[in-house]
Amino acid sequence: METGSHERKAQALIRKRQKVTMREEVAEQRAQLTKQWSQYKFEQHQKEVTVLKKIIVARDQALEELRQESEDLWLEAIQVDHVLLPFKAKGPVATSPIKDYDTPDGEYYNITKKWD
């Protein structure tokens, strides 16, 4: 463990970058961009919250109408869905998948320790 920390300190010295003095305009621009980004993200979040509220209202209205029609169906509709969670979904990818692409194998490095 001690040798590990010595190694890490040595590596940190070798790999240290030189500090680049930043011009004032660049620092200004970065602060400006950060502010714009936080505003953009806040607006996005507000939209998401509004959409969620709208969906919940629509669902509750539908349940109310269903109850007026049939109490039995309403009771079954408000049951907890045990199959739904855990909900797994594969998110969108950067580029569309290539059909029938033959993925090549990577390189294997054998790192088993040898004691002679």
Place this chain on the structure above:
Amino acid sequence: MALILRGSVRALQAAAQHIASRSMSSVAAGKWQIVGSACITRPPVVCPPMTSLEQQYYEMITTIEEENSLKSDHEIRVEQDRINLEIMKTGEADELDLEEASKQTAIEFEDSCLEELKSFESTHLDKVNHEVKDIKSINRALERSLILVVKQKVGAAEEWVFPHTPWQPGETLRQTCERLVQETCGSDLKVKFLGNAPCGFYKYKYPKTVRKEGFIGAKVFFYKCQVRNKDGSVIPGTNIVDHQWLTQDELDTRLKQSYAKSISKFLVSDR
């Protein structure tokens, strides 16, 4: 007064339910016919391109990250090679291990990697950017989410709607929608329903000539579901004339105004 009346009617209904079995149609034959409908969505497959603000911010945080990072093995190799080159130029070659110097330099390695990437892109780029124009295909508009719309008989006329089927006694509404997906889209499309509760409803009255069996009109309850296999295809059922996979903006052109209004209450836009 009206509340008491309603309460007593409900008590009567409850008594009737106790006497009659659940499968009897008297349980649900109020004034409106119950119809189950499925809003089948295919979520986006590919990320949309970044907006200009997102691009600028991305570039800024990558430069900040690089400034705060330590040098990688590759960068140290590049620096070492530069030093070795200086040594070789000045002529103090005996200090240098000639065997190591004849190995591929770091910059040469980087160039060969970039060339490999270019050759990969040129062979596969056309396959990746293939845009599908067929409006019936599930693989169109990969950056957007698609919703299935079918041409089905609604009363006398055929109209563009979400697939729907009347509720049959003896099943829950969700089971109605599961049966509906099987009948309308075949067994190739695997969907996952998002919960037991309907997400929206649409009420419409039958024309006076059709008001038999005591039904004034129909209440359509929508259930949301997601397509699970992206290569699944729709095998249209017998009562489906035509089907299309549409994005949310294209829906407004296809559907009737009142129908589209009830739909928009529960659809999540992806723009």
